[in-house]
Amino acid sequence: AQTVTQSQPEMSVQEAETVTLSCTYDTSESDYYLFWYKQPPSRQMILVIRQEAYKQQNATENRFSVNFQKAAKSFSLKISDSQLGDAAMYFCAYRSPIRGTGNQFYFGTGTSLTVIP
């Protein structure tokens, strides 16, 4: 099974500053999808951003962007101009392209982000 590693259990950032959350993964596949999900205290899982492995260009969504390094199997999330509402647990996820697994998602253990006013 694929593994997804988030080595930073907790991070903090000053409001309006920039923070980067790290994620690495292990796979033998060449084509797959990567995701960042946000889980606020309400526990609802919310999609932040996704990246197709076959695309060279890094995905961006407003203040959120990724640094996708395919050879290094690294997928970090950068949050610019951090806001208090960004405080949450962030999960990195890998989606398998193998049909037999139901295109299964594999999740990291999460990074808890605190935003300091």
Place this chain on the structure above:
Amino acid sequence: NAGVTQTPKFRILKIGQSMTLQCAQDMNHNYMYWYRQDPGMGLKLIYYSVGAGITDKGEVPNGYNVSRSTTEDFPLRLELAAPSQTSVYFCASSYSTWGETQYFGPGTRLLVL
């Protein structure tokens, strides 16, 4: 659209009891999933379904059963509840095309005492 809904939000079970966690989606998604999230951990896949009448095991299926009689509903059955099943359970759904985003329900918190 309500998206993905789950009931109940919270439940306490005694060891050995059984219960069914309900999940429904109104987005006409073919794929549906059940995950559990233990404290400090990521989500682990319990079961998934690629369409009505088709289900398969995920990473941690022991102690659970599922059925998918309609596209909309995907209930998760716990038989003989054990303390190890104390967790938060998430249901999710997605379109059949791989690479599509999974949409999650709000979760069900289960405590087995």
